[in-house]
Amino acid sequence: MAVPKREEAATTRGSRIFDTLRQDLVNGRFEAGQKIAISSLRERYAVGLSPLREALNRLAAYGLLIQENQRGFRVPRLAREELDDIAEMRRELEGMALERAIQHGDAEWESELLAAAHRLKRADMASAEVDQWELLHARYHRTLVAPCGSVWLLRFIDQLHDQFDRYRRMAPGVPEIRRTLDGQHSELVELALNRDVKGARALLEHHIELSYQVALGSCEGRLE
Amino acid sequence: MAVPKREEAATTRGSRIFDTLRQDLVNGRFEAGQKIAISSLRERYAVGLSPLREALNRLAAYGLLIQENQRGFRVPRLAREELDDIAEMRRELEGMALERAIQHGDAEWESELLAAAHRLKRADMASAEVDQWELLHARYHRTLVAPCGSVWLLRFIDQLHDQFDRYRRMAPGVPEIRRTLDGQHSELVELALNRDVKGARALLEHHIELSYQVALGSCEGRLE
DNA sequence: TTTGTATGAAAAATCGATTATTTGAGCTAG
DNA sequence: CTAGCTCAAATAATCGATTTTTCATACAAA
Known part of the structure; x- marks a missing residue:
């Protein structure tokens, strides 16, 4: 590998x-x-x-x-142009992957997704447990699209996540947006379990867009 | 880089x-x-x-x-399942890239695309010049999608091309299909210059599908 | 026969030292 | 001044040798 x-x-x-x-x-x-x-x-x-x-x-x-x-x-520079590119690609590729995941995911997937979402919700983002939260967050998103059936798509998505997080993780937390984003994690699970392909995709793309707003705001001044 | x-x-x-x-x-x-x-x-x-x-x-x-x-x-094994995955991803990603390229490509791009297609048509696939043809072929396809505006998309496409070619290049040539594929290279340029977004995308996806058929047939028996 | 274990050759990973290239300070000529 | 040059220090790349791990074989015990 x-x-x-x-x-x-x-x-x-x-x-x-x-x-x-x-x-x-x-x-x-x-x-x-x-x-x-x-x-x-x-x-x-x-x-x-x-x-x-x-x-x-x-x-x-x-x-x-x-x-x-x-x-x-x-170390690569941070550039607003590149963040735009990364976020746009995430929308496209994760959207595509989620549609397929919902079509192919079986009962075992449903269980794992529920578990991943629950672990994430219970994790505290405060104090020194940020790393733990980040781990669970990454796992949740990977679980969401895991049964999409394409090894290469998953590989590209992982890569884009790492790139995106370079920007997002130096963002100052915006509690209100954070609550919205957390809520979307649960809503996404619900839509996925209901096999609402279009609805889930739309919400995921919205979720990425919102994260992008956070990432953008945070890096201001640092970008070239 | x-x-x-x-x-x-x-x-x-x-x-x-x-x-x-x-x-x-x-x-x-x-x-x-x-x-x-x-x-x-x-x-x-x-x-x-x-x-x-x-x-x-x-x-x-x-x-x-x-x-x-x-x-x-x-060296990674060749598996039909993986070839399916690679070809499918090529269709999706190159299709997406071509649409954007046609929307953003300027006059300079038109010239370079015409040049790349012409060089490819003149190159002889016979004899020991296969390597040269392969180089021009790769360049043609890269030129086609180059102005899509996404560095990451281009990167993934390059990667998929290399993966795909592992399968395609050990295919025995099928002269009739080869002629069809060569013709599509010219047709694609025409559609691109006419800014026919949907038509060009459809043809490119068809082109990849046909290449996939070649790659598939060739590897038979070798696949696990 | 089957299963487990010792063993030594082969191969992968790592280290310490050497070689080659870049960088920048100081100098010189225009 | 400033552009270009020289040379020494810093750093990247590479080499040769050593350490560690794996793998195949042989042998012993159940």
Whole structure:
């Protein structure tokens, strides 16, 4: 598998450092546009040069880093234009995937979806549990579209989620919008279980649009 | 840039070997399902271990290799189910991209598209020039959708093309279908220049469907 | 026979050191 | 001044060697 399943523990240093770096990049723990100083990462993560470089190469192919020959790696800049692109693609691809998921999803899917939504609702976004909430949130969205029947579509959606979250996670929380978004998670489950293909798709696209508004507002000033 | 532009010469060994391997993998010069013997590649391409491993890591993240922790790399198997998936995604994504390209493409695009189509028509598929034809074919299709306005969409389309070609290029040529497909290249240009959005999209989807038939027939017996 | 376990060769992953390239400070000529 | 040059320090890329893990085989016990 190109990108290791996030569930299974990565057993090589290269894979471990890949996962760690992916999370740190998505969480905005590196400044956008910043040059990656390989030797300082080496210290920071206490890892050798070879596995580190292999991980950086993977991240570049995945789109979370920019690789320039003889000039090492850089963190991609945040640009409003690109956020527009990412959000638009999410609407298209996740909308497509959700339609298919609703058509193909079986009873087992219904159960898992209910469970994922419930776990998400119970999780507290406050305090130091943000990472946990983010994990459950990502799982919920993946579960929603999982039975769409296309491995490649799911792969692209995952990739876009990581890109989108680079923007969203540095957004200041807007409690009112947050409540709306949380409500939509439950409504989506309901529509999906009722096999309301069009309604669910419309709501999901609206949900992404609203998240996009949050992501946009947050990054203002930082964008080029 | 995650995946180096194919136009610009790769200047590091890692990037050169990445490009070479990508082409060789797409051209089916490795048996599907085969395990990659790293040290034999080292000899075959006369390259050191570090740049080679970095290239393999990139190819795995790109989807042309499967990476298994502690077990090295394998060439992905060919499976009818996956070809179906890839072709279906190509239809959806390239169809979407073409609509947008026709809406946004300017006069310069029209010229480049005409040029790309002409070069392709003049190229001979016979003899040892197949590689050249494949290059022009890929360029034609990229030009067709280039002004769609979405970097991510283009990226996914490129990736799907490489995947699709793994199947198509080991197909035995079917001269009659080949002529039809070649004709469609010209027709597509005409429809695009006439800004016939729906017509062009329909033809492109038909074109992909026909290529899919070729790819399917060819791989029979080899598929699992 | 079957199942489990030891073992050594093969291969993957990693490390430490070397080589090649870029970058920027200081200098020079126009 | 400023554009261009030189050279040394910084950093990226690569190499050769070492460590770790897997895999196939042989052997032992049930």
